[in-house]
Amino acid sequence: MSYGTKSHLKSPTQTATNTSTVIQPKSLSLIDKYKDDRHFVTALARGLEVLACFRSGNRVLGNQDIAKRCNLSNSTVSRLTSTLVKMGYLMHDAPSGKYRLGMATLSLGMGMLAKLDVRQIARPFLQEIADFSQGVVSLGVRDRLSMLCIETCRSRSALTLQLDVGTRLPITTSSMGRAYLAEAGQAELDEVFERVSELDERSSHLIRQGIEQALKDYQELGCTCSFGEWQGDVNGIAVGLNLGENFPIMSINCGGPSFSLSPEFLLDEVRPRLLAMTQRLKESFGVTDFNF
Numbered sequence: 091m092s093y094g095t096k097s098h099l100k101s102p103t104q105t106a107t108n109t110s111t112v113i114q115p116k117s118l119s120l121i122d123k124y125k126d127d128r129h130f131v132t133a134l135a136r137g138l139e140v141l142a143c144f145r146s147g148n149r150v151l152g153n154q155d156i157a158k159r160c161n162l163s164n165s166t167v168s169r170l171t172s173t174l175v176k177m178g179y180l181m182h183d184a185p186s187g188k189y190r191l192g193m194a195t196l197s198l199g200m201g202m203l204a205k206l207d208v209r210q211i212a213r214p215f216l217q218e219i220a221d222f223s224q225g226v227v228s229l230g231v232r233d234r235l236s237m238l239c240i241e242t243c244r245s246r247s248a249l250t251l252q253l254d255v256g257t258r259l260p261i262t263t264s265s266m267g268r269a270y271l272a273e274a275g276q277a278e279l280d281e282v283f284e285r286v287s288e289l290d291e292r293s294s295h296l297i298r299q300g301i302e303q304a305l306k307d308y309q310e311l312g313c314t315c316s317f318g319e320w321q322g323d324v325n326g327i328a329v330g331l332n333l334g335e336n337f338p339i340m341s342i343n344c345g346g347p348s349f350s351l352s353p354e355f356l357l358d359e360v361r362p363r364l365l366a367m368t369q370r371l372k373e374s375f376g377v378t379d380f381n382f
Contacts, residue, residue: 120234136160136162137173137174140174141174141180144191145256151188152187153171153189156170156171156189171189175192208229208337208340209229211375212241212342215367215370216241216242220243220245222359222360223359223360225350225360226252226253227243228266229342230270230340235261236261236267237261237266238257239256239257241255251324259320262282263316264320266343268300268301268304268316268328269308269313269328269342269343270339270340270341271301272304273330273341274330279301283298311357312329313327313364318348326351328341328343328344333372342367342368
């Protein structure tokens with residue numbers, strides 16, 4: 091039975107994608123949201139926002155780059171970066187005048203990754219799906235309005251996505267993000283909808299429609315889909331991974347260029363293998379649910 095039906099190929103968000111640019115939610119300011127909370131330390135929040143600018147594609151940034159991304163004045167950013175350098179969280183390159191993450195940030199990340207031994211256990215499972223699909227398979231956790239890839243396996247094919255550990259994907263339009271929302275529950279879903287609603291009316295409406303369709307897919311197929319909705323030439327499916335209270339909710343996606351990974355192939359061939367792999371991974375952690 092083929093699951094690559096027109097209802098999945100022509101969702102509302104994809105129609106917008108095929109006729110224009112992909113609509114992505116902007117990074118909404120949590121500082122503005124909580125600025126009146128007396129327990130909220132704005133200076134600390136701004137410093138953390140500066141560190142969050144240094145993503146996998148932005149490893150070296152200047153004060154002006156950071157100011158633009160954080161919507162802060164140059165003088166404020168200059169004080170923040172100077173402080174972060176002194177604390178070891180940033181390194182300053184004098185010739186270029188730019189900054190990169192310092193070793194102190196590594197210690198923060200390693201503490202979290204050390205708890206996620208699921209990465210080591212999941213790696214052969216992910217590689218199995220990557221080899222079969224000739225795509226890229228990633229394990230991710232939520233980071234605000236993004237999904238952060240914490241483990242990635244790819245096939246030997248040269249024609250695949252270049253997703254690395256540390257890559258962020260949008261939570262609303264990627265299959266990984268949608269699977270997370272399907273697994274996380276109504277409270278987090280409502281929070282995301284609230285933040286997305288701060289965008290213009292057209293964008294928030296289409297994004298909400300895409301998520302609602304993804305939740306229906308998750309109930310019917312056991313996976314979420316993103317066919318040209320994150321990037322116009324990329325297809326992907328994903329499943330949620332809930333290992334209990336000792337782990338954050340995660341999700342696993344399989345994706346690649348649309349010319350090599352069609353919706354039909356992903357749904358008919360990859361989907362059952364992805365679901366079975368996820369169930370085996372759960373069982374290796376003592377989680378036994380058979381909802382699929």
